[in-house]
Structure formats: structure tokens, C-alpha cells
Amino acid sequence: MTHVRQGHGAQADCAKEQLVVNAVLSGRWPQGCDDSLVSHAKECMTCREVADVSLLLREDSEDSRFEMHVPAAGQIWWRAAVRARLEGTTAAVRPITWMHGITGAVAVGVLMAVITAAWAVLPDAIDSARTTAMQFLPSAEAASALTSLLKQSLLIAGVAATLLIVAPLALYFVLSDD
């Protein structure tokens, strides 16, 4: 996984790429921005594709009435999103995309197995927790209340952990799949 971000197949980084993205985001593309930038994009494949995809994304955002006040961090995110789209549509990097997909599927599979295993062990663990609690607590009712509280918080923690793992995966697939 360490080499995935290195080398974008046929894509080469261009120093003017960020300028093109900035111009598109601020509505200065292709009129209103440096003429040399526009003529550069005609010859530079990276900048041309970045401009095309940025325009498309910008139109998407305008359709959804999304306010376009993009801070510096937003531009970095934007550039990553543009990159993800380019990589998703470039045939040369298909194998990498496939590898990502398989890795994601394996990760989900492992996660499911872990959850299933934890689920099987959970009743035993809670039973032993109740037994332990009963030795220290004055009444069985208090012990039961404590263990049901424990059960609830474990369930919530499990759901939260699942969301934490699934959400970035889902985001990844949304950005990379056309």
C-alpha cells in the first residue's frame, strides 16, 4: 500500500495544476485568468484534465447550491478529489483501483469476522462480568442493571467503531468509482 500514491500511471504532476484548480474554483476559467495558463492547459494533458474535471465538479456543486468559499484546506481536499476522479477514469491505473477494491473488500470481510467472533464471545463475557459484579454489589438487581448498561455501551461502541471504519471506505469508493 505504500507505493499507491507514488506515480499516477500516465499522469505526471504539473507545477501549474494548482493554479488551474484555483482559477476554476474562483470562476476565472477560462476567461479572466492568465492567458498563458489557458494556452499551457491546451498543451499540458494534466492541466487540461484537471481543468475539465474541476469544471464538472464545480457545476455539480452549483447544482446543489453549495456555497463556493473554498479555504486553503478545502482546495487541498478538492485537489485530492480531482485526483481520485482522474485515477478512477484513467485506464492505466485500473489495476491499482482494482487492488484497492479487493483490499477494501478483504478489510470489510475481516471486520465482519471480528464482529461475529466478538458477538459470540460477548454473552459469556457479560455473564462473567455479572458474576463478578454480584460479588461486589449489594443486590442482584444492581448487578443486572450494571451489566445491561455494559451491554448497551458495548453495542454503541461497536456501532461507532463500525461507522468509523465503514465511512472512510464508503467515501473512498464514492470518490474513486464513476
Ligand SMILES: [Zn+2]
Ligand atoms: Zn500543466
